[in-house]
Amino acid sequence: MKINIGIEESDRKDITAGLSALLADTYTLYLKTHNYHWNVTGPMFQGLHTLFETQYTELALAVDLIAERIRALGEFAPGSYKEFAKLTSIKEAEGHSTADEMIKDLVKGQEAIAKTARSIVPVADKASDEPTLDLLTQRMQIHEKNAWMLRSLIS
Template structure:
């Protein structure tokens, strides 16, 4: 892999980290502030989601390091990189679920871009990592949307 093509993959993975971290923060916010008839189920589901995300972000960041680059960090920097809209603290449970569904879609878009770039340059490890993450987020989207149905 040439330096330019590797840097393209790294940049795409850095975007995945930023978007995933934004999603993690939003999911944690929902976990803390959810209320209403679905409290117990959503409180537990949001905790499972942000816990899984934390480990996943670490794996993507470590892949960036394995490619010889530095992983992004700092809340302000990650927020600026992501640009993901934030949810109001007083959102109701339906707004929370809808917001997290949309946020997961944004992460899938970033992962799809990174997957495609990695595939084009023959970086099968990054491609496989992105495919696995896409599957997790698509399942999460399905579960969140099922709650809204």
């Protein structure tokens, strides 16, 4: 059945292309944060282990919200490592990192997602897509706060 929600098909496609990149970034950061949760060591272990768990749990919930918005706009959400690898702006973690390196890497990831979300705002705004704008605003707030919290751990 044809979608008739007041947003033109071409605008929906542009918005969902951006949301697909946001989904890929979010899922990639989820994997990275979960990896760091498992593998962090050092004197800050307990605090970082807990912080990383809080952040990856929030990211896991976010991927569902983003994918469901893509579906509500009539497109299929990417859902494979291969698709995410093509779309993400976040590099995968390789090897073993120190706790400080993990924190700095996660700051970059949080900031990257905030930038990806921000890049979609003009497209969603042009189409008067308030639900997407609301989602993007929430994502930017969360990622900017997470980046700040992580940055505050670095001397």
